[in-house]
Amino acid sequence: MEEFKRDGYLLQRPDGPPVRVRGIVLCGTGDMPAKSLFLRIKQFNGSYGCPRCLHKGESYEGTNVHRYSPGVPLRTNADVEFHGTVALASGIPCYDVKGISYLYRMLPNMIRSTGIDAMHGAFSGLGKALLEWWFHADYSGNDFSSIHIIESVNARLTQIKVPSFLNKFPRSVSELSPWKSLDYKVWLLYDSVPVLSGLMSDLYLNHHMLLVSALYILSQQSISSAQIDQASALIGNMKHDKSAVKRNKGLSPKPILFRKLKKLLALSCLYAEIQDLTPFTINDITRQVNLTLFAC
Secondary structure, eight states: OHHHHHTOEEEOOTTSSOEEEEEEEEEEEOOHHHHHHHHTBOOTTSTTOOSSBOOOOEEETTEEEOOOOSSOOBOOHHHHHHHHHHHHHHSSOBTTBOSOOHHHHHSSOTTTTEEOOHIIIIIIIIIHHHHHHHHOGGGTTSTTOOGGGHHHHHHHHHTOOOOTTOOOOOOOTTOOTTOOHHHHHHIIIIIHHHHHTTTSOHHHHHHHHHHHHHHHHHTSSSOOHHHHHHHHHHHHHHHTOGGGOOOSTTOOOHHHHHHHHHHHHHHHHHHHHHHHHSSSOOOOTTOSEEEEEEEO
16 A cells, blocks of 8 residues: 555556556444454453543443443544554553554554444444334333334335345344344335334334434435534434433433444544545445545
8 A cells, every 4th residue: 555655556548648546545444353453452342442432441240331421532643653652562452552553554544534334333233223122022111112013014024025136125023133234224224214104103203213314314425514414413303302212121222322323423524524635525434445546
């Protein structure tokens, strides 16, 4: 990449003189194990396993958790270099940084340029959680449970006729083990609202539609700053909709949902900032690596 950034590639054009093209990696994403490997930071189960902040986790019933704390200090590029240097000199991870990653040298800002994994965070993360809260027997005693409509939901799903060029067919919500990330994405963005309309109570359906609208906007091939503001407003309306707060049995999924959505918005804002600085549109916020080419 350093060679491509420095020397570029001479692109021959059939209708004009050759053009030298250079490029840099601006940003990218991956799942948590991949991020840990590439960023040289311990995984999410480490004390400081978050690649974006320095909020220390703690053990609770065998699980690493992070208590809510306002004003959590964020990692910076300077932190990464310092902690990596200390770790290399001592042989012990410093704030869970094990060394200086190659990405530190390649990216404009390794921390801000590494976004969340929307597929696993928003779709198979939030999407799966919502299906479990609505349709799993463990939550049947909660106000938000929709287990009483599960047969009608499955019946509607089986009636959906997908285009011939798609090899994904709607699955039953009664058994989620066969579901893949793409199934959750299709369910959230395309199937859930029409399938749940007239079955789920308006209170929770309207709340869910705010989420779907925001995710649909953020999942477009290219998005503008105005669209990010629109998605942010939709998520803000979700957060302030007191009537749809989940309750009973001490279950409170909303803080989890909003933390994930805030991260998705932060990634989208970063892409918009970079887009303002580049001559080409950066497409698809869920793409693994984004490369923008500069012609000179």
